[in-house]
Amino acid sequence: MDFGFTEEQNRFRQEVRDFLEEEIKNGYWVPTCDAWVQGFSPEFTKRVADRGWIGLTWPKEYGGQGRSHIDRLVLTEEMLRYGAPAACHWFGDRQVGGAILSFGSEELKKEFLPRIVRGEAYFGLGMSEPGTGSDLASLQTRAVEDGDYYVVTGQKTWTSCASFAQYFDVYVRTDPEAPRHRGISEFIVDAQSPGVSRIPMSDITGTEAWNDVFFDNVRVHKRYLVGEKNRGFYQVLHQLDYERSGMERLMGNYPLFEAIIQFAKDNKLSREPVVRSKLAQLQIEFEVGRLLIYRVALVMEEGRAPNWESAMSKAYSTEFEKHVASVAMEVLGSYGQLAPASKSVPLRGMALHSYLGSKGYSLQAGTTEILKNILAVRRLGLPSS
Amino acid sequence: MKLTLTEEQEMLRKTARDFLGDKCSKKFVKEMEESETGYSRELWREMAGLGWMGLALPGEYGGGDMNFLDLAVLLEEMGRACLPGPFFSTVVLGGLSILDIGSEEQKREYLPQVIHGEKIVTLALTEPGYHNYDASSISVEAARDDGNYMISGTKLFVPDAHIADYLLCVAKTKPKSGITIFLVDAKNLGIKYAVLKTIAGDKLCEVVFDQMPVTKADILGRVDQGWGAAQRMVQRAAVGKCCEMVGNIQRVLEMTVDYAKERKQFDRPIGSFQVIQHYCADMATDVDSARFSTYQAAWMLSEGLPCAKEVAIAKAWISEASQRIFALAHQIHGAIGVTIEHDLQYYTRRAKAAEVAFGDADFYRDVVAKEMGL
Numbered sequence: 001m002d003f004g005f006t007e008e009q010n011r012f013r014q015e016v017r018d019f020l021e022e023e024i025k026n027g028y029w030v031p032t033c034d035a036w037v038q039g040f041s042p043e044f045t046k047r048v049a050d051r052g053w054i055g056l057t058w059p060k061e062y063g064g065q066g067r068s069h070i071d072r073l074v075l076t077e078e079m080l081r082y083g084a085p086a087a088c089h090w091f092g093d094r095q096v097g098g099a100i101l102s103f104g105s106e107e108l109k110k111e112f113l114p115r116i117v118r119g120e121a122y123f124g125l126g127m128s129e130p131g132t133g134s135d136l137a138s139l140q141t142r143a144v145e146d147g148d149y150y151v152v153t154g155q156k157t158w159t160s161c162a163s164f165a166q167y168f169d170v171y172v173r174t175d176p177e178a179p180r181h182r183g184i185s186e187f188i189v190d191a192q193s194p195g196v197s198r199i200p201m202s203d204i205t206g207t208e209a210w211n212d213v214f215f216d217n218v219r220v221h222k223r224y225l226v227g228e229k230n231r232g233f234y235q236v237l238h239q240l241d242y243e244r245s246g247m248e249r250l251m252g253n254y255p256l257f258e259a260i261i262q263f264a265k266d267n268k269l270s271r272e273p274v275v276r277s278k279l280a281q282l283q284i285e286f287e288v289g290r291l292l293i294y295r296v297a298l299v300m301e302e303g304r305a306p307n308w309e310s311a312m313s314k315a316y317s318t319e320f321e322k323h324v325a326s327v328a329m330e331v332l333g334s335y336g337q338l339a340p341a342s343k344s345v346p347l348r349g350m351a352l353h354s355y356l357g358s359k360g361y362s363l364q365a366g367t368t369e370i371l372k373n374i375l376a377v378r379r380l381g382l383p384s385s
Numbered sequence: 386m387k388l389t390l391t392e393e394q395e396m397l398r399k400t401a402r403d404f405l406g407d408k409c410s411k412k413f414v415k416e417m418e419e420s421e422t423g424y425s426r427e428l429w430r431e432m433a434g435l436g437w438m439g440l441a442l443p444g445e446y447g448g449g450d451m452n453f454l455d456l457a458v459l460l461e462e463m464g465r466a467c468l469p470g471p472f473f474s475t476v477v478l479g480g481l482s483i484l485d486i487g488s489e490e491q492k493r494e495y496l497p498q499v500i501h502g503e504k505i506v507t508l509a510l511t512e513p514g515y516h517n518y519d520a521s522s523i524s525v526e527a528a529r530d531d532g533n534y535m536i537s538g539t540k541l542f543v544p545d546a547h548i549a550d551y552l553l554c555v556a557k558t559k560p561k562s563g564i565t566i567f568l569v570d571a572k573n574l575g576i577k578y579a580v581l582k583t584i585a586g587d588k589l590c591e592v593v594f595d596q597m598p599v600t601k602a603d604i605l606g607r608v609d610q611g612w613g614a615a616q617r618m619v620q621r622a623a624v625g626k627c628c629e630m631v632g633n634i635q636r637v638l639e640m641t642v643d644y645a646k647e648r649k650q651f652d653r654p655i656g657s658f659q660v661i662q663h664y665c666a667d668m669a670t671d672v673d674s675a676r677f678s679t680y681q682a683a684w685m686l687s688e689g690l691p692c693a694k695e696v697a698i699a700k701a702w703i704s705e706a707s708q709r710i711f712a713l714a715h716q717i718h719g720a721i722g723v724t725i726e727h728d729l730q731y732y733t734r735r736a737k738a739a740e741v742a743f744g745d746a747d748f749y750r751d752v753v754a755k756e757m758g759l
Contacts, residue, residue: 001454002387003681004688070386261757270759277747280754284698291677292670295388312670369663376662379669380642383657 003291009074016078019051024082031083033253033354036076037160038207039085042119048086049119054093058101062109063117069300073247073293080251081258087161092116092123095242096169099186103227103235112167112188124165126156126189126213127236134370136171137180137233141215143172143187150174150225152189152218158364162198162211166191169239170215171232184232188224189215204356243365244310245296250289250317252361253324253354257282259347260328269331278327282320289317308379311371318361318368325354388677393451394458401462404435409466411728417469418586422548424470433502438476442484446496453481453621457628457683464632464739467731469587471505471545477625478544478618479506482553483568486606486614491568495551504550507571508618509540509592517748518619520562520612525594527556527565533601534558536567536575536594546571546590547578553605554594555615563609567599585738620693623700623743624686627679630703630739631672634710637732638672641665641714648719655717664713671706678702694756701749704740711736 005013023029023044032039048054056072058064079086097116100108115121132139141154152172159168168189175183189196195218203209227235251257261279264270270279292313299306328351329336340349362368376382390398408428417423432438441456442448456476463472480499483492483506498504509525516522525538536556546552549571558565569576575597581589606614642665645656655661682699685692711733715722722729740746 280750288674372663372666375666
């Protein structure tokens with residue numbers, strides 16, 4: 001075993017930190033909770049792309065750097081530590097690019113991967129539907145073949161980044177007669193296609209977090225079918241393993257974590273045994289979670305898709321994030337209830353935002369209940385319920 | 386970064402698991418709990434024959450030249466088997482401490498005896514009362530007596546002292562935390578032992594020093610400056626206990642999952658019920674996270690890196706994770722798991738003992754707080 005990083009990895013981490021600190025110093029953005037999914041900055045994405053930091057693990061022939069999953073985790077860990085506005089490229093970099101790489105045709109790879117790498121193609125996901133949450137195989141959005149095209153009709157929901165996404169990675173039913181797991185296909189749909197419309201939805205904090213995305217007889221050329229027709233369900237399971245794999249599940253509200261520790265120090269609250277103990281416990285939980293996530297990256301490095309490993313790290317980590325928000329509210333006492341724009345608000349209102357927002361962390365990308373099912377069956381071999 | 390064992394470590398693990406599977410049945414564990422000495426001379430000699438006592442000690446003294454991380458693998462297997470006896474005391478508390486601070490002469494004299502399984506060593510550190518491993522809490526005194534010393538006072542919770550050949554005694558030699566460590570002959574008539582009756586059935590002792598004379602030559606490490614070394618002893622011991630606990634809870638997870646697959650109610654295995662599945666998933670998460678944080682600390686110790694925070698995280702985490710694991714393991718096992726006939730109780734009792742040994746979660750949370758600058 002070796003829990004250390006190589007010299008090169010340490011240098012890379014420092015390079016990322018220097019870049020991000022410079023960005024903050026220049027006033028380009030302010031560290032923000034949930035910025036990986038809500039921080040929309042095409043300029044930032046472009047600057048990250050210019051450094052070759054999107055598609056870091058992808059093969060060079062598609063514009064990637066062919067670097068390790070540990071390197072990518074170092075990069076994303078620092079992005080999250082600084083609360084950088086990385087939402088434009090996050091989904092393409094994290095999972096859609098990987099899905100195209102794993103299942104897509106050569107043509108699709110050449111069309112999309114270099115553009116994602118250049119920070120020029122933003123993706124949203126079309127998985128959930130109004131009647132389809134944890135039971136993803138029940139999805140109803142249809143695609144009917146019509147010559148060289150498929151005609152897509154239906155509704156997707158909870159789509160993050162949808163208002164600025166240029167493409168959606170959409171799962172649709174292509175064979176309604178087949179058993180439900182075997183009649184689903186994956187398509188890349190241009191968000192500008194006639195018949196695509198979006199309605200924004202605000203989350204409990206009042207932030208526009210998602211969109212409902214509607215498809216009304218949207219014509220999608222066959223070449224935008226990702227992988228095999230009717231194999232989409234197996235592809236989406238693979239993609240979800242990646243969606244759950246990362247540090248954003250542990251560090252989405254890291255700016256708050258850091259700020260509340262500083263706040264406790266500055267206000268001498270950290271001398272109080274109860275506060276001290278709570279903050280130390282958070283630190284313990286954070287560092288333990290970090291190891292679970294590095295394990296996931298090592299699994300990917302072996303060339304395996306992380307399955308129960310990312311289910312474990314994600315289920316664990318979202319509890320940590322909720323715990324951070326709760327402790328922050330407790331430490332702040334009455335001040336915790338103040339909204340970002342309020343007079344007297346501490347920590348720019350991050351505690352309130354995170355306390356409310358964190359309720360969704362254990363729902364998105366697989367509820368904790370589904371993740372525990374995966375752990376029970378895949379890791380422990382318990383019989384399906 | 387790499388989170389898997391080396392080939393050599395895998396072999397060590399397999400040897401240990403096979404050997405202990407063969408020699409350390411729960412019947413044997415029970416006998417040892419009920420016996421006066423708490424260990425078997427015969428098994429002790431066999432373990433020495435396998436090179437276990439000297440595994441992490443240098444080859445120049447006859448050791449196996451492996452490191453603390455390798456020893457961690459062995460300790461994990463011992464925890465898995467609930468191995469009774471003075472291995473932990475002799476090796477983790479004794480041998481590694483002598484290696485750390487002993488003079489070359491002391492190492493040449495004592496380490497081969499440890500390595501060959503000839504002598505049992507332990508550490509007399511903690512004392513009556515409730516205090517948390519700080520130098521000012523040491524009241525056992527070694528008074529200067531004509532160039533030599535005279536030790537008086539009581540140590541408590543000293544493992545295996547009643548069978549030990551040597552005691553490392555942490556004593557006060559100067560007011561205001563001047564601490565010196567003495568390596569003393571445990572058979573000296575100036576020492577009285579009483580074996581305590583403990584939750585784990587292990588042999589923790591009260592050790593009373595009554596004006597016991599020791600010479601300058603018995604000093605291990607530096608006069609009056611021994612607290613740093615004592616802290617390192619506690620750190621190694623805490624990680625060592627974590628390793629044993631990892632073996633313990635890993636086994637308990639396996640036992641519990643097996644039981645959930647076999648036990649049927651309402652015509653189906655209880656492991657097919659989602660509530661049981663989620664309990665098991667929670668247990669697995671606690672086991673894996675305890676494993677990684679423990680091995681991280683063991684790796685840092687092995688590499689000689691400063692690791693106060695990582696040690697504290699490992700022990701604080703596993704101390705609470707194991708409580709959660711046992712709550713669920715017992716709930717899933719149902720009533721059979723709370724009988725004395727069932728194997729689970731051996732693990733439950735040992736986990737609690739390990740949890741309070743060398744600092745519990747509250748103690749280490751405060752260490753983490755200090756490391757955070759709180």
